[in-house]
Amino acid sequence: MTNAQKIYLDYQATCPLDERVFAVMSKHFKGPAANPHSAEHSFGWQAAKTVLDAQEQVGALIGADADEIIFTSGATEANNLALRGRDYANCSKLVVSSIDHKCVLETARSIELERGVEIARLDVDEIGVVRLDQLKEFVDKETALVSVIGVNNEIGTIQPLEKISEIVRAAGAKLHLDLAQAPMAIDLSGLADLADSISLSAHKFYGPMGIGCLYIARNDQLNFRPQITGGGQQGGLRSGTVPVALAAGMGKAAELILSQPQERGIIRRLNKELWAKLQALPFHVELNGPSLEARHPSNLNVSFLGYDGRDIIGSVQPALAISSGAACTTGVPESSYVLSRIGLSEERLRGAIRISIGRYTTQSEIEIAANYLCGALKRLKAD
Numbered sequence: 001m002t003n004a005q006k007i008y009l010d011y012q013a014t015c016p017l018d019e020r021v022f023a024v025m026s027k028h029f030k031g032p033a034a035n036p037h038s039a040e041h042s043f044g045w046q047a048a049k050t051v052l053d054a055q056e057q058v059g060a061l062i063g064a065d066a067d068e069i070i071f072t073s074g075a076t077e078a079n080n081l082a083l084r085g086r087d088y089a090n091c092s093k094l095v096v097s098s099i100d101h102k103c104v105l106e107t108a109r110s111i112e113l114e115r116g117v118e119i120a121r122l123d124v125d126e127i128g129v130v131r132l133d134q135l136k137e138f139v140d141k142e143t144a145l146v147s148v149i150g151v152n153n154e155i156g157t158i159q160p161l162e163k164i165s166e167i168v169r170a171a172g173a174k175l176h177l178d179l180a181q182a183p184m185a186i187d188l189s190g191l192a193d194l195a196d197s198i199s200l201s202a203h204k205f206y207g208p209m210g211i212g213c214l215y216i217a218r219n220d221q222l223n224f225r226p227q228i229t230g231g232g233q234q235g236g237l238r239s240g241t242v243p244v245a246l247a248a249g250m251g252k253a254a255e256l257i258l259s260q261p262q263e264r265g266i267i268r269r270l271n272k273e274l275w276a277k278l279q280a281l282p283f284h285v286e287l288n289g290p291s292l293e294a295r296h297p298s299n300l301n302v303s304f305l306g307y308d309g310r311d312i313i314g315s316v317q318p319a320l321a322i323s324s325g326a327a328c329t330t331g332v333p334e335s336s337y338v339l340s341r342i343g344l345s346e347e348r349l350r351g352a353i354r355i356s357i358g359r360y361t362t363q364s365e366i367e368i369a370a371n372y373l374c375g376a377l378k379r380l381k382a383d
Contacts, residue, residue, distance in 0.1 A: 011358035054251030128157030155289030156299030207253030
């Protein structure tokens, strides 16, 4: 397939940089040079204003104020700060979802080992929704924090965030939401009112790689212990020079999300067409996770029974970018813990692939991608 048209369908791993975002960033890359923390001259003042504007743009996405947005290197760092920055001295339990992102699960595990904090792991149902009855059971007066991935990165499950917040708040615990995948999936307006901290990643919504943020409610910031110390930037919560161009890019990407609320519906309709084409292929295919109406509009996680997903992916290279699940791992092949948690059979686990479309996916690309997969499956069957 070396001469075939190349098609990118791995938007949940990373989204292409929007040209409008790049245009904003380019202005700052070109100069004039300025450190946003240089408070003694106008160059620094202008850079600081750019960062503040970006904080306001990102804050508007979730209903937060500028001073509640702490820029980080991405969602992994933001999630680390959200969990590690908490004080577990008086309340020594941390509750996480069993299908949280690896950066949350591994951080929770290290906190358990290093600080002796009790970790409770929430089960999920067959479509990946956390068990609310178990959440009520787990959250008690000893619970410091509950962390839940709002929209799953592998199967696109959208959690009942209002119900989760209600249960956690009633117990007097704090709530962290990993919303890295959420901007392209759900309306985020007002979600800051439901949580005490929220993590976001710019490259998951057409912004630049290398920057994300953690929303920390203003009245909760004094309770946080910074994980990166130094010059005391960003209210002492995350030291280090804020990259102005990247912050401006994340701000612009957030602004574009707010200005295009119809985009999710457009992508969902295209995703339904792709699923219909996969179902029409002469192979047994199953949808993993929620219905198309109830999942991330970009996400298709499917299993071709009788095949190995990794063989399918390899067979369509280099023409088609699809994946077997999360990209943020070491690259060592292993079965998806998310798919295992929702109770899939070994055959479905083995045959699973993730396809995720997005802003720049065309009708033509959907048709060509389905043909690529059909050809790959025929070749594998012949082998």
